[in-house]
Amino acid sequence: MEGQWGQRFLVVYAGVLTTAVVAALLSGFVVKPKKMQIDELDVQRINLVEPDGTLRMVISDKANFPGAIFKGKEYPHPRGAAGMLFYNDEGTENGGLIFSGHKDKDGKIVDSGGSLTFDKYEQDQLVQLVGAHDSSGHLAGLIVSDRADRPIEQDFIDADKLKAMPEAQRDALMQQRQKEGYYGATRISVTRSDDGIAKVSLRDAQGHPRIVMGVAADGASSLKFLDADGKVLNELTPAARK
Template sequence: MNSEILKLKRQVKLLIGACLVLFLGMIVTVFTVLNHDRSGSVLDVERINIREADGTIKMVLSNKARQHPGRMLKKDLEPREREAGLIFFNSDGDECGGLVYDNDKESAGMVYSIDKYQDDQIMQLQYMEDTQTKKRKYGLQLWSYGKEDAFAERQDRYKELTTSDSKQVRDSAVTIMRNEGLLATDRMFLGKNYKDEIGLFIHDSQGRPRIRIMVDKNNQAILETVDTLGNVMVKSGI
C-alpha cells in the first residue's frame, strides 16, 4: 500500500505542476495576443470572449458582473452569480473547467476546476479560507458521480427543490439524489484541511472516509484505516 501511495503522490505532484504550466501558458498567450502591436498601452475591459472561426466559444476571461453562467449540452445555463476569472469550453462549446477567485474581509478562495465531459467538476486544485477565523483548506480534491451522464437530470431535480418552502422536504430530496448517485461524492483530498491536518484522505464510492495518512496539528504522523461504519480499524504512528 505504501508503494501505491508514493506512486499516487508522485502523480499528483506531476499533475499540479502540469496545471500550473498550463495556466501560465494560457495567461501569457492571452495577454500576448491582446497586447500585440500595442506596446505601452493598457486594455481595460470587463469581459473577453475567445472563439473559434466558426463562432464556437472556447474561453471567457471576465469580471464577476459579466461572468459567463456556464454552458452544457449546447445550451447556456440560467444566469447566476459567478466569480471573476477564466472559464474554459470544449470543442462542443460546453464548459469543461475554469479558474476563478475572490478575496474579501470574510472569505478568500481560488480554484482551478476540471469538469467531466458533459458533466460537472471531478477535480479541483483549491484554496479556501475564512479570513475571520484564519481557518484554511488548500490542496487537490477529487470527486466522482455514481450515475453517468446525469447533468440534465441533476439540474432538473435542483429546480424542483426551489419550488418547496420546507427545509425538511428539500433536505429529503437532496438525500434521495445523493442515494441515486446524482450528486458529487468526495473521493480524495491531498493537502491541508480545516483541522490543520496535512495529508492524504481517501473516501470510498459512498463518500465514507477509509484511509487517512497525515501529520496532525501536534506534528504527530498518523496512519488510519476506517471501516464502512466509521470505526478506526488500524491506527498507528509512522
C-alpha cells in the same frame, strides 16, 4: 436625343461606379485584419470563439461572469467570482479558474482564494486544485472526485422545480440523492485545513473516508483504517525509538 442618351450614360456610369466603390469597401471587411499589438487594455469580459462561433473560453469580471453553458445554451448559475472558464469543442463548460476575496462591513472575511477545476464530459469537476479562506475556516489542497454518467444539464433544467418543493420534501430528496451518489463523491483528497493536519484521505464510492494518513503540526503522524460509518478499525502510529 443626344442629350438624353448622354444623361442616361451618366446615370448608368454613376451606378456602376457606386457599385464598384461599395464592393471595394465591403471587401475590406472580409479580409483578415492584421495582428494588433497594444501595451494595455481595460476590458470587463473577453469571449474566445472558433471561426464558426463556438465558445471556447471566457475571461470575465464578477459582474459579467457567465452562468452554466451547455452547447451554447446558458442557465442561471451565480458564482460571485471573477475568472476564466473553459469550454469543450461543443461549447459546453468543462473547467475553469475562479477567484474572489472580500470582507463584510464588520471586517469579517466572507471569502478569499481560488479554484482551478477540470470537468468530466457534461458533468462537474473531476479534479480541483483549491485554496479557500472564508468565515468557516480555510482549506488548501487537491481533490479528485467521481461523477455520474448523466448530463448535469438536467439539474439546471430542474432547478426551479426543486426550489419550489416543500423544504422537508426537498431535504429528503437531497439526502436520498447523496446516499445514491447522484452527484458523485470525493474519492481522493490531499489537504491542509483548520485542524492543522496535513492529510491524505482515500474514500469509497459514497465518499466515506476509508484510509486516512495524516501529520499534525507538532509532527505526530498516523495511518487510520475506517469503516463506512467513520469508525476507526485500526490505527498505526510510529513506534517509539528505544
